[in-house]
Amino acid sequence: MNLEHTRIVILSAPSGTGKTTIVRSLMERLPQLAFSISATTRAPRPHEINGRDYHFLPEADFRQRIEAGAFVEWEEVYPGRFYGTLWSEIDRIVAAGQVPVFDVDVYGGLNLKKRFGPAALAVFLEPPTLEELSERLRKRGTEDTLEIELRLQKAVHELTYAHLFDLRIVNGNLESAIDQVHAAISRFLVL
Secondary structure, three states, X not given: OOHHHOOEEEEEOOOOOOHHHXXXXXXXXXXXXXXXXXXXXXXXXXXXXXXXXXXXXOHHHHHHHHHOOOEEXXXXXXXXXXXXXXHHHHHHHHHXXXXXXXXXXXXXXXXXXXXXXXXXXEEEEXXXXXXXXXXXHHHHOOOOHHHHHHHHHHHHHHHHHHHHOOEEEEOOOHHHHHHHHHHHHHHHHHX
16 A cells, blocks of 8 residues: 555543544534444444454454454554454545544554554544543543443543644543534545
């Protein structure tokens, strides 16, 4: 694949900041965007579907694909829990004439930005406060108390990387955050 002619959009944020909600809204507004489905070794949540929300892979399969060079980027986000972006996802989207949009963790976002350079718009979404982030994670109801605490500790660390992204947006008001990201992507895609 010729990377120099491929534009990508990256949205990264600590877990629970709203990046998935924002990505879904952006794809409705900007039909040229197509969601890059990440791969993970974690189990699906009750509403998630393999091949739509994630490519759910057994850890051994994920590790084999790492060795085979099938990933643009990958991380062991939590012990034994891997996430990554498959080259085949970018190929699929670009072949359809669309722009890949990534909903990835902070480290994945930085790795993609490093790989694609100025052909990538990297947006960092911030929670208004850690207290608000904690409340959002609790309301989501997908993690137990220990997992929420781990995610909050990780969020504190991830926030220290915000300055490395092209754009920082605080998601205190969802519609405002969507409008800001939409405007930035629209400008990026016409450059």
